[in-house]
């Protein structure tokens with residue numbers, strides 16, 4: 001691993017930072033050399049690597065300012081806290097500290113309209129925003145791109161050293177010193193972790209937005225919570241990141257995007273197999289392992305979300321029917337509210353009508369259609385009948401089912417509008433003409449409240465704004481910078 005001495009110290013204590021170089025694949029396409037352009041590792045503490053994001057330029061800043069917005073830092077803080085509470089592997093954030101600086105960033109205007117995925121749609125307007133520094137930590141920030149750059153440069157010694165380091169981080173056994181077996185085990189472990197990660201994302205409706213190899217941690221944690229969002233109105237193609245040409249990183253494309261990333265990375269790592277020619281074979285092994293691990297975990301996700309003891313073909317069919325219905329429902333169905341309320345379907349001998357009443361609150365037609373009418377009500381009731389029959393057949397109307405479902409279906413996720421209200425109150429986001437300069441009294445209370453709420457997503461947290469447990473409020477649906485962002 002190459003590292004550069006930083007041109008400036010990070011803070012006024014005497015820490016010397018470390019910024020690393022890495023490459024970047026988007027799918028199979030190589031984007032060239034990147035590196036920690038605004039992230040700096042300052043120390044290790046009790047097995048955790050601690051980084052500052054937005055504190056300074058580094059040798060890899062490529063002419064950018066090395067800074068981060070308060071908006072982005074608050075989003076990463078709450079996003080990590082939320083994912084962690086949801087039991088989804090993630091890096092963690094410790095703090096956000098405003099620097100008092102104002103920086104310029106491109107942003108959307110209020111009139112911008114979302115467009116189809118497949119069209120690049122970066123923000124066109126420059127806005128002024130407050131800057132901040134995020135402190136974050138992880139067992140390791142080792143990215144797939146760290147390996148790929150040495151592979152592409154033909155730096156076999158560096159690649160081997162990095163693979164050894166990766167083995168150390170993931171605790172790969174010695175296998176009697178058989179290097180090739182160790183490499184295979186390393187690649188398999190990374191493949192399994194990526195499969196588990198994307199299945200977990202689908203469980204909670206998380207879309208990472210940008211899944212390039214510089215944002216993919218080999219430890220299988222969510223890394224770089226940038227243009228991410230949790231889906232509100234369910235769609236397989238949901239993608240908040242407007243620069244995703246072709247929609248290749250949309251919500252339900254994430255497993256195949258992760259598989260591509262794993263295969264490219266495994267090919268790179270395979271280059272250090274002794275005897276040569278390892279890349280292709282290792283990539284095939286990685287693909288097999290990924291597919292197997294994903295299929296296993298994805299079954300688990302569907303079983304648990306629907307509240308069954310055992311996964312059967314019937315559960316798969318129910319899921320397929322439900323997904324199709326969610327997608328087709330005209331005004332949209334809220335993914336989180338739907339599954340959170342489904343725990344009340346069929347309890348105490350209740351039938352289809354009661355089931356329908358239990359899930360109705362998930363439908364955006366309540367806000368958007370005349371009289372709140374859901375046009376597809378009859379079809380939903382047909383699905384509910386099939387669902388009730390299936391849980392009846394499994395004998396699953398009791399406590400067991402409730403436990404399974406409540407552990408898989410959160411009541412709250414850090415939605416973009418929730419994070420918006422948090423950073424907005426703290427002074428983040430685009431500033432109005434003449435606003436800024438620091439010194440204003442900003443309100444951080446909402447961030448603190450929300451940290452507690454999203455850290456406990458499987459329970460109602462008393463005394464906070466009730467809207468956070470419901471559909472995305474009407475005024476935020478489709479809003480530039482929330483419904484879609486860069």
Ligand SMILES: Nc1ncnc2c1ncn2[C@@H]1O[C@H](COP(=O)(O)OP(=O)(O)OP(=O)(O)O)[C@@H](O)[C@H]1O
Nearest residue numbers: 034035036037038039061064065066067215224226
């Ligand atoms: N303001 C900036 N100054 C310097 N480098 C930047 C800046 N913004 C982004 N970069 C660099 O550009 C690349 C792509 O940025 P991206 O937004 O994916 O990552 P990031 O959010 O900055 O970083 P990380 O992946 O560490 O969370 C990264 O290498 C990043 O370090």
